[in-house]
Amino acid sequence: MSEGASATFHDMSQSTQQDWDAIMSQNIPFARNGGRRVLDHLKLLNGDFGGFAIDRLQHSLQTATRAYRDGRPEDYVVMALLHDIGDTLGAYNHPDIAAAILKPFVSEELHWIVEHHGIFQGYNFFHFLGLDRNMRDKFRGHQYYEATAEFIDKYDCPAFDPNYDTAPLEFFEPMVMKFFEYPKNSIYKRETVTEAA
Numbered sequence: 001m002s003e004g005a006s007a008t009f010h011d012m013s014q015s016t017q018q019d020w021d022a023i024m025s026q027n028i029p030f031a032r033n034g035g036r037r038v039l040d041h042l043k044l045l046n047g048d049f050g051g052f053a054i055d056r057l058q059h060s061l062q063t064a065t066r067a068y069r070d071g072r073p074e075d076y077v078v079m080a081l082l083h084d085i086g087d088t089l090g091a092y093n094h095p096d097i098a099a100a101i102l103k104p105f106v107s108e109e110l111h112w113i114v115e116h117h118g119i120f121q122g123y124n125f126f127h128f129l130g131l132d133r134n135m136r137d138k139f140r141g142h143q144y145y146e147a148t149a150e151f152i153d154k155y156d157c158p159a160f161d162p163n164y165d166t167a168p169l170e171f172f173e174p175m176v177m178k179f180f181e182y183p184k185n186s187i188y189k190r191e192t193v194t195e196a197a
């Protein structure tokens with residue numbers, strides 16, 4: 001990452017156009033390769049069983065495989081693949097981690113689904129933990145309620161089956177790399193998209 005020109009300022013308030021041209025010449029290809037870093041982080045879930053019948057990477061792959069085989073578009077499948085990527089960093093708010101990573105690249109609906117999937121999945125087990133399994137009810141009537149419940153019912157909830165024919169990570173790699181090349185929404189969008197032309 002250190003090849004090419006570098007900025008010379010030691011105080012950002014003193015930065016110049018030349019500095020930022022140098023920085024962006026490196027930042028743009030770095031940002032565009034974000035899928036590689038996301039995939040590397042997803043691999044941290046490998047071998048992390050956490051008491052479940054399959055590890056968290058297999059659960060992620062199986063959720064995505066089920067969505068893919070059900071005919072979901074690629075952005076949905078990537079959302080499904082990454083919905084639990086925050087398990088390593090956010091033990092108490094893992095959906096927020098995935099939601100933040102996906103936010104520049106997905107629709108409002110897919111972002112809402114991944115952000116709220118934890119509460120919706122809770123319907124299947126919160127009562128075993130002394131929690132309210134109907135916590136999701138506070139969102140009843142929300143325009144994305146049914147879509148989120150469907151994600152849980154069809155893909156996330158049943159994806160703990162060690163006998164399911166789950167696709168390997170390599171199957172999803174090309175779509176993840178493509179997915180993270182260009183943001184739909186970002187305060188940095190002008191710079192990144194201008195260079196893409």
Ligand SMILES: [Fe+2]
Nearest residue numbers: 083084117118
């Ligand atoms: Fe989750």
Ligand SMILES: [Fe+2]
Nearest residue numbers: 059083084156
């Ligand atoms: Fe999950």
